[in-house]
Amino acid sequence: VDRYGSRLHLVEHERPHPRGPREHAAWLEAMVRTAGDTLGVSAADVFLKRRDPGTGQLILPGGSASLGSEPQGSASRAARAKPGIDRPATSAGEAIVNEAGLKFLVNLSDYVNTGLLLDRRLVRALVRELSPAKRVLDLFTYSGTSAVCALAGGAESVVAVDANDFHLRWTRRNLELNQWGASAFRLERAGPLEFVRSTSSGSMYDLVVADAPAELPGWDLQRDHAELLARLMEVLAPSGQILLVTSSRRFKLASEVAGVWAREITRQTVPEDFRNARVHRAWRLGASR
Incomplete structure (x- = not known):
């Protein structure tokens, strides 16, 4: 869990677990909700990059639909993660953050690397x-x-x-x-x-x-x-x-x-x-x- 200003960036790392697809989706939703509640961040400002259970690849957040309602492995509301992909960014994922007196543009939703x-x-x-x-x-x-x-x-x-x-x-x-x-x-x-x-x-x-x-x-x-x-x-x-x-x-x-x-x-x-x-x-x- 990384914090960028008033937003959270969560990345699921591959780890063995006994949960089935539906149970795991519900667990991820609970992690997103808990992280937001604990750190005082609204659900709209929490960005999760989760793993495709079939390929292990990251799937980037592409909408506000709950993970539980998204078909496993579907890219209908998410894009496959490709570092440095040259495509338009969504304004929802962009933010300007401050570090050591400097300003940096980050993108928490569209690419593997946030830019910072x-x-x-x-x-x-x-x-x-x-x-x-x-x-x-x-x-x-x-x-x-x-x-x-x-x-x-x-x-x-x-x-x-x-x-x-x-x-x-x-x-x-x-x-x-x-x-x-x-x-x-x-x-x-x-x-x-x-x-x-x-x-x-x-x-x-x-x-x-x-x-x-x-x-x-x-x-x-x-x-x-x-x-x-x-x-x-x-x-x-x-x-x-x-x-x-x-x-x-x-x-x-x-x-x-x-x-x-x-x-x-x-x-x-x-x-x-x-x-x-x-x-x-x-x-x-x-x-x-």
């Missing part, structure tokens, strides 16, 4: 702390939260990169919410490897933020991260750093990237209110001297 992962809030704080007078590259920008934090921290410049036009529009909305005009940042539509392969070695960055998903079209974190790190070394300032973050539990950082030091900082970036201490992993990396 709460387990990343210490990562965002670190980006802000590391950014003063820095030239920042934000790869996999998604909704642009790292770009916003870099500018809030006093970055000299920010380049935000994503292969998805929808993500770049979301990033622009978040930057504009915080009163930064187009002269303060640059948005680039490209995959991470495509971008760094085409970037001149003379283009120096002091800080690179890469909150990397496990897989995207044309991208596999385990397969591609060594090349990405090696190429980033070519555009990183001598004293620059890379902040690498991922939710992938299977990821293993390559040890063969020549000239790169790495220090895992996961214990410093996972907030204490997350029971799962491996909800993400994080590293700081730089060029070995």
